[in-house]
Amino acid sequence: MDFEAVIGLEVHAQLSTESKIFCACSSKFGATPNANACPVCTGMPGVLPVLNRRVVEFAIRAAVATGCTVQRRSVFARKNYFYPDLPKAYQISQYELPIALGGHLDIEAGGVSKRVGITRIHMEEDAGKLIHGGSSAGSQGSLADLNRCSVPLIEIVSEPDMRTAEEASDYLRRLRDILVYLEVCDGNMEEGSFRCDANVSVRPRGQEKLGTRAELKNMNSFRNVEKAIEHEIRRQVELIEDGGTVVQETRLWDADRNETRSMRGKEEAHDYRYFPDPDLLPLVIADAWIDELRQTIPELPVPKSARFTERYGLTIYDASLLASVRALADFFEGAVAAFGKNPKTTANECIQWKDAILANAVSVETIGQVVEDRETGLISATAGKTLIEQSIATGKAVRVLREELGLTQMSDTGELEAVVAAVIAANPKEVEIYKGGKEGLLSFFVGQVMKETKGKANPKIVSEVCRKLLG
Amino acid sequence: MSTIPVHEWTLREAADRIRSGGVSSRELTEAILGRIAAINPKINAWVTVIPEKAMAQAAVFDEMQARGESAGPLHGVPVGLKDIFCTKGIKTTCGSRILHNFVPPYDAAVTERVLCAGAVLLGKQNMDEFAMGSSTETSFFGNTLNPWDPSRIPGGSSGGTAAAVASAMCFAAMGTDTGGSIRQPASLCGVVGLKPTYGRVSRYGMIAFASSLDQGGPVTRTVADAALMLGIVAGHDRRDSTSLDLPVPDYDAALGRDVKGLRVGLPKEYFEGEGLDPQVRAAVDRALAALVAAGAEAVEVSLPHTEYALSTYYLIAPAEASSNLARYDGVRYGHRAEGTSGLIEMMSKTRAEGFGPEVKRRIMIGTYALSAGYYEAFYGKAQKVRTLIRRDFDAAFQKADVLLTPTAPTPAFRIGEKTDDPLTMYLSDIYTIPCNLAGIPGISVPCGMSSEGLPIGAQLLANHFREETLLTAAGAIERAIPLPRVAPFKG
Ligand SMILES: [Zn+2]
Numbered sequence: 019m020d021f022e023a024v025i026g027l028e029v030h031a032q033l034s035t036e037s038k039i040f041c042a043c044s045s046k047f048g049a050t051p052n053a054n055a056c057p058v059c060t061g062m063p064g065v066l067p068v069l070n071r072r073v074v075e076f077a078i079r080a081a082v083a084t085g086c087t088v089q090r091r092s093v094f095a096r097k098n099y100f101y102p103d104l105p106k107a108y109q110i111s112q113y114e115l116p117i118a119l120g121g122h123l124d125i126e127a128g129g130v131s132k133r134v135g136i137t138r139i140h141m142e143e144d145a146g147k148l149i150h151g152g153s154s155a156g157s158q159g160s161l162a163d164l165n166r167c168s169v170p171l172i173e174i175v176s177e178p179d180m181r182t183a184e185e186a187s188d189y190l191r192r193l194r195d196i197l198v199y200l201e202v203c204d205g206n207m208e209e210g211s212f213r214c215d216a217n218v219s220v221r222p223r224g225q226e227k228l229g230t231r232a233e234l235k236n237m238n239s240f241r242n243v244e245k246a247i248e249h250e251i252r253r254q255v256e257l258i259e260d261g262g263t264v265v266q267e268t269r270l271w272d273a274d275r276n277e278t279r280s281m282r283g284k285e286e287a288h289d290y291r292y293f294p295d296p297d298l299l300p301l302v303i304a305d306a307w308i309d310e311l312r313q314t315i316p317e318l319p320v321p322k323s324a325r326f327t328e329r330y331g332l333t334i335y336d337a338s339l340l341a342s343v344r345a346l347a348d349f350f351e352g353a354v355a356a357f358g359k360n361p362k363t364t365a366n367e368c369i370q371w372k373d374a375i376l377a378n379a380v381s382v383e384t385i386g387q388v389v390e391d392r393e394t395g396l397i398s399a400t401a402g403k404t405l406i407e408q409s410i411a412t413g414k415a416v417r418v419l420r421e422e423l424g425l426t427q428m429s430d431t432g433e434l435e436a437v438v439a440a441v442i443a444a445n446p447k448e449v450e451i452y453k454g455g456k457e458g459l460l461s462f463f464v465g466q467v468m469k470e471t472k473g474k475a476n477p478k479i480v481s482e483v484c485r486k487l488l489g
Numbered sequence: 490m491s492t493i494p495v496h497e498w499t500l501r502e503a504a505d506r507i508r509s510g511g512v513s514s515r516e517l518t519e520a521i522l523g524r525i526a527a528i529n530p531k532i533n534a535w536v537t538v539i540p541e542k543a544m545a546q547a548a549v550f551d552e553m554q555a556r557g558e559s560a561g562p563l564h565g566v567p568v569g570l571k572d573i574f575c576t577k578g579i580k581t582t583c584g585s586r587i588l589h590n591f592v593p594p595y596d597a598a599v600t601e602r603v604l605c606a607g608a609v610l611l612g613k614q615n616m617d618e619f620a621m622g623s624s625t626e627t628s629f630f631g632n633t634l635n636p637w638d639p640s641r642i643p644g645g646s647s648g649g650t651a652a653a654v655a656s657a658m659c660f661a662a663m664g665t666d667t668g669g670s671i672r673q674p675a676s677l678c679g680v681v682g683l684k685p686t687y688g689r690v691s692r693y694g695m696i697a698f699a700s701s702l703d704q705g706g707p708v709t710r711t712v713a714d715a716a717l718m719l720g721i722v723a724g725h726d727r728r729d730s731t732s733l734d735l736p737v738p739d740y741d742a743a744l745g746r747d748v749k750g751l752r753v754g755l756p757k758e759y760f761e762g763e764g765l766d767p768q769v770r771a772a773v774d775r776a777l778a779a780l781v782a783a784g785a786e787a788v789e790v791s792l793p794h795t796e797y798a799l800s801t802y803y804l805i806a807p808a809e810a811s812s813n814l815a816r817y818d819g820v821r822y823g824h825r826a827e828g829t830s831g832l833i834e835m836m837s838k839t840r841a842e843g844f845g846p847e848v849k850r851r852i853m854i855g856t857y858a859l860s861a862g863y864y865e866a867f868y869g870k871a872q873k874v875r876t877l878i879r880r881d882f883d884a885a886f887q888k889a890d891v892l893l894t895p896t897a898p899t900p901a902f903r904i905g906e907k908t909d910d911p912l913t914m915y916l917s918d919i920y921t922i923p924c925n926l927a928g929i930p931g932i933s934v935p936c937g938m939s940s941e942g943l944p945i946g947a948q949l950l951a952n953h954f955r956e957e958t959l960l961t962a963a964g965a966i967e968r969a970i971p972l973p974r975v976a977p978f979k980g
Binding site: 057060061062063064065066067068069096098100102105106107108160162289291292293296297298299 | 573574575581583588591593594595597692693694695696697699700701727728729730731808809811812815816817818820821822832836856859860861864868
């Protein structure tokens, strides 16, 4: 039988606000355990949550950028369960009335464009972290690090609109690109600031009714998300083909073993007893605020990429690669604007030096001047690469290096004509053969000239001059 | 100097005497500490008394006074706090074993405001465990006795607070009221207890029982003292999102106001039910007569959903409590059970040992009310009824400026009389609960004594943020019906 997979994703994105969602503690990653903790986020008696306005602002920006409708009134609710990393024994989240509903994201997988629905976006607080038995010196039991408690998250829930692991991973990448663009999330999957759970089910192709779904957790890279979903689809299809039935459960991805494992029993029996948090008033958002924030949304990757192909004549591949990272796209446009020469070459250089650019190791001037000098024939492509490498290593400007390293090409036609003439005079036999119709010998003369000039001649001009003088 | 003993002074008198140099804060504090030492062993109104800290603080205020400085309107006056308000560096137990050793690293907003006004803190007052009770019998630290008759309960949950004020072991104190916990013990101990409008006083650092109902308020021996305390603790606090950002009126100005033309509503449902002691009824009638004699006008009003208030309250309050009290798991602070293995056993045993039976009962009721499949039928419906109750009051306040009712159906009952029957105990709060559900302010003011010499209080209710009306009307009753302010407890 032919099966089709149905995939929906739940993404938890940690918002890069300075402070936590309900207290003034820093929300920075990597502090000494329990350094970023106060009576509020550690659930001391009598303390109360106060909503961080920046969190709402970030959530609204994410909602607007994904085409969601921001709700004028949303409500925080308590999700009740006992766990030592959850000091209040409830997580403040949004349940029945989230901040945003009904958006979408356009994806492209296998050459096909597709719109994936976004069901909702809601705000919530993160839980802390447990360090278990003996993994820390001197500890017999488990230790709790509450630094992450109450760090703000948004959960973005998609519709079950994806059909392949590739689509899911494309959705995830694009969603991450947008959030990083908006500067609301740093998108780091390894540090857990961008996390994804996947709901996966399969059904015979053509059947409308959804199959029973499994929820996949613990996938901390795009690659793992794709592998886990592929694995899970295969598992479910095989199970059904063998006459079994899929049970609704949570499964953990084990990246070492390349398989998903059931965590049945642990989380299944929870009744979270959600109810509106009486400590927080319903959140009422004025239209004016939403409009104000809408103005701050930058050009997003998809429209930017379209503009790059149209305006600069870039390939779709190059354009979307540059547009996927805001800093890279801004760098590219900065270089084009400042030096104006050949956007395609500029794009290639930006893509080639992407990591260095994003690490702030290369300046707009470096790339721009190299592109400019290549355009004017002052340097070769190879010399350009050397110059950028050297510039990164020494911190010197490329044009200074060009002179120091003697990488300026001979591009002066008159100067080159003399060299070419000398080469022709020295090789009468080859001239004869060339004139006899063996035009492939042109590269011989070019090679001789390059040798004579110790590689400093501009090969393009050399070959033009040779062709001219050889008649 | 006055001829009456210093401890019988009102809060205002005490503050005035210190200000005028007639007495030092140390003298006053020492006198009250002496009284606590003599009386408290028999009344058990305090969980914690901090004599050294109090005397040291009094000395600081005396030095300030000598330099011509004043810390505020309560400069140097000894007061108490219910043991539900967090006090930095001072044990705060909430009447529970689970917090028997908890020392907060922060002050509650109420604590801050009272201390900033210059008060000397004497200690922390006994209460029903987590404010769940109407008799102070559920406290882990033993029950408090009624200073008017030690065979009787002082009411609750702010029983220690009311008993301490009534027996002059402090000049004023702060209690909390979730379903009547300030007003009912004030009524039973013959003192004034005011529950402000929900949101008027910050809940920050006040240990939560039922967050949408809890409100801190003063317990004092006079209406004027209640006005003074309210002016100190009221006001916006950005640490409490439910605290309202409205200007605090001059409550003193309300004290002298005339009640002429004031429309006093009598909710008929409050007088119809069984269980209203005829002596209480008679005392409330006298309070009404006093108001009418002063020019107020009596009108009958109806609060038709009153009969559902108790069951509504006993779904909403336990539901919120079940969530609020879930944090007491032995992981970070408070009691932790010994000799357990594993997380679940540690948490379960900690909670089994740490909470008393009434708290456990309410956690179970609340957990059930919020459970999947029952939420709509219980919690959801209770919220709807709560809206209807609020609308009842909106309608009543169209016809009346203030409502007059009994505070409690009976005077103080005997210790142990209702401990085996939670439902009968819950009925003690039948007149006070609707006010919390509606979020409106209420006050209990002494209006008579029973034939057995037990105090009886009248309750006044007003619309949101009309505490001034309460103070005006309560002041009129107080002036018209002179009663002893301090319980004649001999020890
Ligand atoms: Zn914090």
